[in-house]
Amino acid sequence: FWNTANFYHTEKTLYNSLIVVRSNLIPSPPTYNSKYGYINWEAYSNITYFTRILPPVPDDCPTPMGTKGKMTLPDAQIIAEKLLLRKKFIPSPQGTNLMFAFFAQHFTHQFFKTHGRLGRGFTKALGHGVDLGHVYGDTLENQHKLRLFKDGKMKYQIVNGEMYPPLVASAPVNMTYPRDIPMNQRLATGQEVFGLLPGLLTYATLWLREHNRVCDILKEEHPTWNDEQLFQTTRLILIGETIKIIIEDYVQHLSGYFLKLKFDPEMLFGVQFQYRNRIAVEFNQLYHWHPLMPDSFIIKGDEYEYSSFLFNTSILMDYGVETLVEAFSIQPAGRIGGGHNINSKILHVAVGVIRESRLLRLQPFNEYRKRFGLRPYESFQELTVGEEEMAAELENLYGDIDAMEFYPALLLEKPYPGNIFGESMVEMGAPFSLKGLLGNPICSPEYWKPSTFGGKTGFDIINTASLSKLVCLNVKKCSYVGFSVPEGIRKCNKLKPPEKK
Numbered sequence: 001f002w003n004t005a006n007f008y009h010t011e012k013t014l015y016n017s018l019i020v021v022r023s024n025l026i027p028s029p030p031t032y033n034s035k036y037g038y039i040n041w042e043a044y045s046n047i048t049y050f051t052r053i054l055p056p057v058p059d060d061c062p063t064p065m066g067t068k069g070k071m072t073l074p075d076a077q078i079i080a081e082k083l084l085l086r087k088k089f090i091p092s093p094q095g096t097n098l099m100f101a102f103f104a105q106h107f108t109h110q111f112f113k114t115h116g117r118l119g120r121g122f123t124k125a126l127g128h129g130v131d132l133g134h135v136y137g138d139t140l141e142n143q144h145k146l147r148l149f150k151d152g153k154m155k156y157q158i159v160n161g162e163m164y165p166p167l168v169a170s171a172p173v174n175m176t177y178p179r180d181i182p183m184n185q186r187l188a189t190g191q192e193v194f195g196l197l198p199g200l201l202t203y204a205t206l207w208l209r210e211h212n213r214v215c216d217i218l219k220e221e222h223p224t225w226n227d228e229q230l231f232q233t234t235r236l237i238l239i240g241e242t243i244k245i246i247i248e249d250y251v252q253h254l255s256g257y258f259l260k261l262k263f264d265p266e267m268l269f270g271v272q273f274q275y276r277n278r279i280a281v282e283f284n285q286l287y288h289w290h291p292l293m294p295d296s297f298i299i300k301g302d303e304y305e306y307s308s309f310l311f312n313t314s315i316l317m318d319y320g321v322e323t324l325v326e327a328f329s330i331q332p333a334g335r336i337g338g339g340h341n342i343n344s345k346i347l348h349v350a351v352g353v354i355r356e357s358r359l360l361r362l363q364p365f366n367e368y369r370k371r372f373g374l375r376p377y378e379s380f381q382e383l384t385v386g387e388e389e390m391a392a393e394l395e396n397l398y399g400d401i402d403a404m405e406f407y408p409a410l411l412l413e414k415p416y417p418g419n420i421f422g423e424s425m426v427e428m429g430a431p432f433s434l435k436g437l438l439g440n441p442i443c444s445p446e447y448w449k450p451s452t453f454g455g456k457t458g459f460d461i462i463n464t465a466s467l468s469k470l471v472c473l474n475v476k477k478c479s480y481v482g483f484s485v486p487e488g489i490r491k492c493n494k495l496k497p498p499e500k501k
């Protein structure tokens, strides 16, 4: 898509129609969900469900995948161990780094919030898109617990002269921490799981600082505005900044540099397009990019194993945001597609994804290929190109390419040359992303004007936002920040083994 777009990027209308054609692959209004394989009012109106692009495989089908394949599917654990487990770290050929990996995780966890307690196929993120619920909380109640109620700002604490998320003690939202984490190390964020990784807390801190920074700017422009209006308008500005950064830094990184991507909602004005979005189960399945994660985390020459990195909130303040951003920007992330690249510590996540897809009765990968306008694969060899051992293993496990499952296929498909993943991840991922980003209400003609964002100053903040500004305007000293490892360092990384800690 991005290659094609390159040809036409001066032709606004063609570019538009590419985006619209892409987005139109996503039904809007949404259709099915995991309970209903036919169109009905409950499936449309009950937003506690993720939607679905294809209905579930009916319960009375002869095989688990419909009509093709074996009577029982291969053990998910065995699939993961034989085909997904990392042997040796394979870096992203695009130079993708951990700054990207943590951005991906931080960003997507505002709309991927599986609500296990209600059953499979439910979500806690009722905004179904880029609402910044991961910054502001996913309910009004949580938002109020996180707000300072002064000048529009969010609660914070000052440590070593810098702003950090508040403790749970002062912003009493429900966060997920293991029992042995002391109260004075439990930070509160809009997303309950963000205590898990210092990389997520780094972004939570940056967006918190950004929110409070923008509040100051707006207050200066509008001295008479009350707390509520400052808060609400700042939130819209940060939503705009997020979409801008996702398109112009993040998707730009993924798509290579053939084309300069631009976030310009006006491109779609006058075109038939629905400004709404509903997150799909398939998008959630597809976005489990755990091969990105390294074998250990290296900060200023110190190496952290998973056991000392996960839930270690003191890393955030011990090193500070600058140091962490620099560390994450120079450490390579793994290649997502092509198989054999998930660290053993997190392999269970992939197993969980496969198991969930079975409970949800997801249709075969080839059915999704067709649904997204792609030719179905005719053999496992065609899927994995050149990986004969892998193809033979899949043949043995599944028996029939038309019974191949969605998620393992996305991870095992041959990556494009020099690319982080292959055709299906791009062709299926892009429509969901474009729809989710440009279908945001702030992109609609009714919203997309300076007054929505408090005037020209706020509008300009959105239109000039970037990853490096997000960091550099919110730290004291700004060094390299980006979504790819700088070329010089890529070479050195290969030479120098880090110190053990």
Ligand SMILES: *[C@@H]1O[C@H](CO)[C@@H](O)[C@H](O)[C@H]1NC(C)=O
Binding pocket: 046, 047, 048, 049
């Ligand atoms: C949505 O569906 C679930 C499961 O059937 C149900 O528990 C919940 O009450 C429904 N929500 C609404 C708003 O109807």
Ligand SMILES: *[C@@H]1O[C@H](CO)[C@@H](O)[C@H](O)[C@H]1NC(C)=O
Binding pocket: 174
């Ligand atoms: C928060 O956690 C407490 C204690 O575990 C629980 O009683 C309460 O229902 C939770 N609140 C929400 C909104 O999940």
Ligand SMILES: *[C@@H]1O[C@H](CO)[C@@H](O)[C@H](O)[C@H]1NC(C)=O
Binding pocket: 307, 308, 309, 312, 314, 315, 316, 318, 319
């Ligand atoms: C957490 O990180 C700090 C450095 O910030 C380190 O000194 C400490 O050992 C780590 N904690 C654990 C439990 O590994």
